[in-house]
Amino acid sequence: MNISHIEHIGIAVKNLNESIKFYEEVLGFKCYSIEEVKDQKVRTAFFMVGQTKIELLESTEPDGPVGKFIEKKGEGIHHIAFAVKSLADSLKEAESNGVQLIDKHPRAGAEGLNIAFLHPKSTCGVLTELCEKP
Numbered sequence: 001m002n003i004s005h006i007e008h009i010g011i012a013v014k015n016l017n018e019s020i021k022f023y024e025e026v027l028g029f030k031c032y033s034i035e036e037v038k039d040q041k042v043r044t045a046f047f048m049v050g051q052t053k054i055e056l057l058e059s060t061e062p063d064g065p066v067g068k069f070i071e072k073k074g075e076g077i078h079h080i081a082f083a084v085k086s087l088a089d090s091l092k093e094a095e096s097n098g099v100q101l102i103d104k105h106p107r108a109g110a111e112g113l114n115i116a117f118l119h120p121k122s123t124c125g126v127l128t129e130l131c132e133k134p
């Protein structure tokens with residue numbers, strides 16, 4: 001699949017502002033961006049930790065993917081995202097290896113990236129996102 005690095009780790013939180021406070025005031029990181037992704041029904045906050053990015057996700061609707069996740073499992077790690085060179089090729093490769101695709105085609109995600117999700121039932125229980133810089 002030609003994965004180059006972990007693009008980010010997504011963490012589902014109930015309250016974005018409270019969680020930003022913890023990440024800034026207790027852990028000492030700086031939130032560099034807050035963005036709403038309307039079609040995913042989330043508000044996100046980003047932090048760089050060394051070379052690794054953390055994305056906090058607050059649901060804007062109870063029936064969104066993060067709202068449903070929190071309802072079922074509570075706050076916690078929601079997904080891992082890998083950077084790939086060609087998202088379309090990686091999706092084809094994943095599908096040919098029997099992986100269930102949530103997104104059959106790349107779509108627009110936060111920070112201007114093209115993204116697609118693989119279903120956790122076929123990725124060892126971890127919701128997996130692939131990201132490509134356009």
Ligand code: CMX
Nearest residue numbers: 010037040065066068069078079102110117120125126127
């Ligand atoms: N990690 C691991 N397993 C997960 C999961 C997650 N994040 N979310 C759901 N599941 C599991 C559930 O526990 C459930 O398992 P069981 O059948 O064993 O109980 C199963 O998947 C189905 O869960 P569900 O609550 O019925 O939810 P849906 O099938 O409606 O949706 C999923 C699950 C993963 C397909 C959906 O959340 C999705 O499409 N996610 C991709 C988009 C997304 O997560 N967007 C938010 C982030 C956007 C961003 O980063 O910008």
